[in-house]
Amino acid sequence: MTAALQADVVVVGAGPAGLASAIALARSRRDVIVVDAGTPRNAPADGAHNVLGQEGVAPLELLARGRSEAQAYGVRIVPGKATGASGMVDDFTIEVDSGAVCVRARRVILATGLKDDLPAVPGIAEAWGHSVLHCPFCHGWEVRDQRIAVLGRNENALHQVMLFRQLSDNVTLFLHDAPEPTDEQWEQLAALGVCVVTPRVERLVVNGTQVRAVEITGGRSFDMDAVVVAPRFVAQTALYEALGGALTTTPYGEQITADARGTTAVPGVWAAGNATDLSGMIASSAASGVMAGAAVHGDLSIADLAHAVQERRNLLPAATGTSN
Template sequence: MSTNNFDVAIVGGGAAGLSAALALGRSLRSVVVLDAGHPRNAPAHGAHNLLGNEGISPLDLLAKGRTEAAGYGVDIRATEVRDITRNSNGDFDIQTSDARRVSARRLLLATGLVDELPDVPGVAELWGSSVLHCPYCHGFEVRGKRIGVLGTSPMSVHQTMLFQQLSDDVILFTHTMPPLSEEERQQLSALGVQIVDGPVARLDIADGSLRSVELADGTSIDRDALVVAPRFVVVSELYTRLGGTLAEHPAGQIIPTDPMGATDLPGVWAAGNNTDLAAVVAVSMGAGVMAGAAINADLIAEEARLALANSAAATAG
């Protein structure tokens, strides 16, 4: 078992974590990124609204990011973090799945979130291709196609309105969502949206793509894409184990931070989807850079205090 000491340990090697690592590496900090290798957007064909890398494969983007961070001396390890504790010095001792222990003065949690999908057969199989949720991430790719929206919450009306901008053939399947008001029905009808009441039983798949949506009564309606609303579950076990408390959010829970990513726990920052459920890749990158800069500034302040204390002690001696 080996022990390594770093200025900063980053848990999570996605857009936020690697962006923070890049900023810290360029500031000559010793940094380790510990990544379990399960990026949330892996099923997607491309990452969008990403200036200079529009449409790039999410996995290719991360590979580029790892190469860039490593070029500034960042140590990137494919391993899962099992536990984090704070030692008597106030630093963090991190235990990983490869039985190696890492010690760091500061900690950044860039652990992201997990999408809990509606329990409809076929949804998980097509997630990231024919089944999607964000009009800004993947809406352009289904423009003009036959789109269905799976109603699971009051927000399904909002989703439907967003996607009707992209196609003249949009159906809202009310499924398990609360009953529509008469005003909502009239508004959707005026926008050309068809409303189909009743639960959805399954998705019919052909050649790896959505062919139709089958209702519980046996009715089958052809669709090219289905919009769903996942439940966003933040990966927060390490944060709460350290003593942190999650904050409530209309779509779930988040790790609360200040604008630069600092949490209520001394020495702990967070960035990415674990603090912002709606953050797209570009936003997560920005949050990572800001957190990296804040961590570096915090370390500089500590080093200045220690230098002053040592100077005073030397003078007194």
């Protein structure tokens, strides 16, 4: 039997963006439902960084606090995966778990996030979020002064080398799938004192979640403490496309296009967080959620005002008589 729920706004995604948007709306006394698939992208990480006042907090603890705050304002959280979307302004339907639950709402906020498509190298998945990382701002401090390997996947490899070289004097570039450096890039790598290994990487030698070495074709291995990879970012856009939205292609992947307030090209639909900004970190994703929540409340307020004016007009007695 399908459970039917109704709200002013349905938020899909319970990460920093989704929860922040829900709180902003609920504090303005909007009825909000958040659909939570329970698979946050940063769950493997030991800690979240660059989160003002919450430095190093465990990601799952941060989200648990956010859920509690949202629920304290009356937000309803529905566990499950949003598997379908349809409708239009004032009459959207989000299906959860293939129709086990249906949420109808006047407005939609998509905070569906993204997935990291990691290189198919044994050992990467096991250490991902611990000693295999991609962002110097999120986890670079934790591997400072260590032996860092940059696993090349595309032309972004040199950029990663440059940023991580600021954190350690011992950085090695494994070209792997990255293109051969240009003459200028070879000069830059030499100036940074970065060694370059050209054979492909076969596997990472990992003890639990800790990288011990990088093994290349031929069996030679290099002792390392951390490995930097460049994941392909895959935004979760299926619901947006189901509602008629078109995606925008960026150098990092496809995403939902939205303005600074989260407004998309689909009337009644807003987007926030990594679904619309593939490079967004926790703090910026939460900020985009607040802005989207505020924008949706403003949009609903305009609609409510227009409705109230029309109702008042309907109740006024019709003008009678003639004028001279």
